[in-house]
Amino acid sequence: MSRTFSQHLLTWFDTHGRQDLPWKHNPTPYRVWISEIMLQQTQVVTVIPYYQRFIKHFPDMPTLAQASVDEILGLWTGLGYYARARNLHRAAQLVWESHGGELPTTLEALMELPGIGRSTAGAILTLALGQRHPILDGNVKRVLARQEAIPEWPGQSKVEKQLWQQSEKLLPQTRVADYTQAIMDLGATVCTRRHPRCPSCPVKETCRAYAQGNPEAYPRPRPRKRLPLRTTRMLLLLNDQGEVLLERRPPVGLWGGLWSFPECPPQTEVALWCQEQLGWPIEEMMTWPPVRHHFTHFTLHIQPVVARIQGQGCQVMEPSDQVWCKMGTMSKRGLPAPILRMLARLREQLEGISP
Incomplete structure (x- = not known):
């Protein structure tokens, strides 16, 4: 045979x-x-x-x-x-x-x-x-x-x-x-x-x-089980130059080594968290509808929040796992698909309100 x-x-x-x-x-x-x-x-x-x-x-x-x-x-x-x-x-x-x-x-x-x-x-x-x-x-x-x-x-x-x-x-x-x-x-x-x-x-x-x-x-599929749901809040922070803050994720774990947005717990007050964790006051803030992304072992529920930082005092220390990026300069960085989609939407929104 x-x-x-x-x-x-x-x-x-x-x-x-x-x-x-x-x-x-x-x-x-x-x-x-x-x-x-x-x-x-x-x-x-x-x-x-x-x-x-x-x-x-x-x-x-x-x-x-x-x-x-x-x-x-x-x-x-x-x-x-x-x-x-x-x-x-x-x-x-x-x-x-x-x-x-x-x-x-x-x-x-x-x-x-x-x-x-x-x-x-x-x-x-x-x-x-x-x-x-x-x-x-x-x-x-x-x-x-x-x-x-x-x-x-x-x-x-x-x-x-x-x-x-x-x-x-x-x-x-x-x-x-x-x-x-x-x-x-x-x-x-x-x-x-x-x-x-x-x-x-x-x-x-x-x-x-x-x-x-x-x-x-044939073959029999993997036994189905209910995927757990994880929730997070991602901050799309903008400075007065129109740049967005990206943060490198830890080398292991979800999106290890890739660049993403800063995250804070879902129930945290965003303005207070930014002031305490980053030292930057927020000028204005807008919450987007939730985004869901499915992984093999769980579903990630993302609550995006767009916020502008007040004033000039929003520099990051070098070397750092945080960086301010212009919208057109991110192609050389590793970015997860949901982050890319949110960046595309942010760029459309900014261009739509630009003079």
């Missing part, structure tokens, strides 16, 4: 596979690594423009290792899951310091780098160097779960172990790079989560879920 599966998949790939992806051209370990990190939990169509900009800015390991985390986060803005960018930066520094500037070429050594698990390491070595390693990303999990009609959620350790065994069993002895790309492509374009295109599938004859007539029942 394993040989039949791989043969049918490779035949399909030769005609229908995505062979013109930007990281398929000159697939060095570095270029494949960047693409695989970006593709974690993110669709190809979203990744492509980010990848192209990133590679243009950081074409090799030395440029990435010597860059600042702000430069990297700035190019990552909008792609989400920002821990990936921080791990990428740290891994590049470790490679530069400990591996002579070249990514390790063994599975074990690659997995020691931040942000690289077994599947990502296997994909890098297979796609870039032709080494024979199984992978198990989200698309592959779905394909294999349907092939075997595995009824449980793939996130369970026993199910994941079973899927790893199946992934290794089906891996051919030759054309491993093409096969690896093929099975990822199959999951992304044919064996999709909803409305899979089973009549077009090259391996439907061996698919137990297809034989049962209910492929969408």
